[in-house]
Structure formats: structure tokens, C-alpha cells
Amino acid sequence: MAENIKCDYCDNQATVHLTTIINNEVNKIDLCEDCAQQKGVSSNQGISLNDMFSNPTGDTGAASGLACKVCGFTHADFRTNGRFGCPSCYTSFRTILQDTLENMHPGTHHLGKVPDQLLGRMGSKDRELRLQDALHQAISEENYEEAAKLRDKLNEIRSSTGLAITPGQGK
């Protein structure tokens, strides 16, 4: 028979034991059935990430009152479900997400596949203008390494329209 472990939130016996290892840091949480359900930790629903990464013995803090302008999903909803409501939630909850993402992943910036066709449809012009601004900024700051990267990205977009910048151009 296993030893009796108390729930981190109340005095009941803990029956749910969560162990996460992220970036070599071991985090253990023991919960009773009721608290586990309340915190959204169950085999059916998955794990409430916000609870998982907060300090279980300390104050978990009140939900921030933030809500998604597009789908109405609230911070409290996220704490219960551990899932977001819609793609726009990532913009609405940006401020509270940073730490969670840092704990969860090796980086916080996407370095993988870029859906070129999609971005082409969704406004390559807009992307081009933003890159152009960033390029001017980089040049004015004499950050030529960054400028070269931005020029290459711009070229990628422009190559489809035959407007790519070539090394001899503009002399």
C-alpha cells in the first residue's frame, strides 16, 4: 500500500500525482480527486497547464480578467481547460503566455515551416511592407547582418513577381 500523501490544496488524501520534467526541472503536484477535477486535471480533459506551471503550494493568483475579443474566451477558461478558444486568443493572451511558453518549449519564436502559399494569399504585400520597414531600420542602425537576412526574405517574396533585388542593383 502506498503511503498517504496529502493534496497540495486541501487536507484530503491525494490520488492524482503529476510529475513534469521540463528543461531538467522536476515539478511534482499531488492532488485529491475533487481538487484535480476543479483544476482541470483528469485523464479525459488533459492537464490544466496554468496550474501545472504555477507554484502549487503558493498563491496561484486570480485569473487576470483578460478575454479574447474575437471568441470571448477568458483567462479563467484557459485555467480550466488548458486549451485556447480560437487562433486570436494567442494575441489576446500574449502577456500571460510568455512564461508558460518559455517553460514548455526550447524557444518562443517559430523556426519551422512557413506556409508560403498561405502567406501569399493572406497578403504578401503587407508582409513585404513590414520587411521593407525592418530593412530600412536595420540599415539605419548599421546592423548589416540583420539587413542581409531581411533582404533575402524580401527577395523570396519578390522572386515570384520578378522584383527581386540582385547584388549589382541600384549602383
Added chain:
Amino acid sequence: MTISTLIKTGGENLQDSIPIVLSTRIRLARNLCDYPFPGWAKVAQKCEILTHARETLSQVPTLKTATFFNMEDLSETDKLILVERHLISRELSESSHSSGVLVAKSQGSSIMVNEEDHLRIQILRNGFDLDKAWRTINTLDSRIESKLDFAFSDELGYLTACPTNLGTAMRASVMMHLPALNYTNQVDKVIRAVNQLGMVVRGLFGEGSDAIGHFFQISNQQTLGESESEILRRLSKVLVEIVRHECNARMLLMESERIKFMDKIGRAFGILRNSHMLTSKESMGFLSLLRLAVDLGMLPDDTRPLVDRLFMESQPGHIQVQLSGESGTDQRDFYRASLLRKATSKLPQLNFDILRDQEFTKLFPGGL
């Protein structure tokens, strides 16, 4: 294609069957930018997503011969069969409405609609080939992307319902057969080491499932801040290391407990050939020993694809569908035993001599 025609084929080419690694799987989560995620969408919106996805996917050239199954139209047994073939997740099989799956004719790929994300695209291959699986799924994903507007952000990548999938939204997993590591109680050590490298170990059917038949699914946990190829490279390195440890554990077992193992394998073969009642769990254990016997050279190499097929065909859903109407546990166990008896009766006798005479370093020259 119906579920009954689906089970008549063995799925993606089983001839590629190799020791230790059973299959390679990559899945990509994709969401449509104009809708709430399935867990938050209203029923009407989910219906709209399902219809829109279904119509659009049918226009993708490589998916024209694929079959769409609406979850509402499937019986519990049908759903179980799809789970056992790894074509849908347990989560999708439990969802009641507005969800479905598109299954490629080869059964080498499937696209779940309205699981946790709008689309879960997956490629399933036998053996160990993450690079090829990635190339295939990348092409398929780009073809779908040309027709559907996915939710994507320059900074966070592909936007998913759960932030654990953000970025590449890619989960690559490899199903490994690790009997020697399991017998020598080294699996926990492997799990701990793998976890520290940002990978996870699960059972045969994903989260919460046991290590049935000594099968372990190893996959990446992190998805943001690394490219797909970097994730696959790291995962590959871990897997090669696990294969090496399993080979070592097999060699050690055969040196220190050779007689005990010959007995275990011999008994498993005897039971598969002669028993008249077999539970699903028992048969998985015996078939697992049979797969090990093939790897050790006690049975011809071309027996492995048969063993892999039997793993699938002896599972509850696949047995249930063969029995008309209501059937009890006894009937299923009886049917399972006859299936396995028939299939193994054609096999040659186990070659025990190979274990007596062989130097075990020669059995796994350089691992895989």
C-alpha cells in the same frame, strides 16, 4: 471503402518490417483561421468546419481515392478498429458529433477533423524512416495549405488549441519493441533519460495506455523554437541510442539467461500453436516473444510481417467485427485463439540451435 474492406488489407506495406522499430508516425496539427478551435466552437460551427474540410480535402489530388468516415455513422466496433490501426486517436473515437476522419486508400495516412484541432494530418510508415515520413507529410500539408487558410503567426508558427503544440505543431513518434529493456527493468531509466531530452514515452495507444507487448511510443514533446528537421534530428539520435541499448540488453539476456529465454519463447510458440482460448493481453505478450524470436534468427526473417499483422488482427475490435451480433469474452478469446493457431501452424519449427551456437555480437551487427 468501408470498414469491412479496410480490415481485409494489412495497411501500409508491412514488408518493410524490421527488428526493434515497428513504425514511424508524424502528425501535424492545423487549424482554420476563421473558426474557434473544436473544443470551444458551437455545434453549428463544427458542422460547418467538417463540411468545409471534407469538401476541400476531396479536391486534393492525392486524396481523391481516400474515404471519409463521419464519426456519427460508425459503430463502437468500427471506431475501435480505426484506433487499433492508429488511423484515429482515442479522443476522436469518443467524440459524438461533427467529427470525422479521411483515410487514404493505402491506410498510410489519415486526416482527423475536429479532434483537439480542426485538422490532424498524419503519416504512418512501417520501420524507421523519419526523413521520408516528413517529406511525405510536408508535401501533403502544402497541398492542403494551397486550398485552406490555416491559422499561422510569424512569431508563434501554426496556432493550435493547446500551447504545447504551437510552432511546428508536429508530433513525430516511433513505435519501438523493447522486450529486453523491459525484462531487465531498464525502461524506467530510458523514460527518465528521454524525458530530460524533451521527448516523451507512451504505451501502444498513446497517452495513458500500458506498455502492452513491450511496445513503447517515443515522440517529441516540444514544438516551438526549433525547426522540424532539428526536432527530427534530435529524436532520431535518441532513438538510435535506444536501439543500441535494446541490442545490448538482448545480448546480455542471451548470455546470462539463455535457457530461461529459450524456454519463454518456446512456450509462447507452443501456446500460440495449440491454445483454444486467448485474451488480447496474453496474445500480445506471446506475439511479442515471437517477434523477438524472429529478430534472434529462430524463425525466418519474412515471418516478421506476419507477426506484425497478427498484432493488429488479434486486437478486440478486429476480433469483434468477425463475430456476427453480440459476442461474449469467451467467444472472442476462442476466435482469437483459432486465428493465431491457424496462422502459426504454417510456420517452421523454432531454430533453437542458432541460440546455442551463435555469438551474439553477430546477431546485431551495428544495430539496425
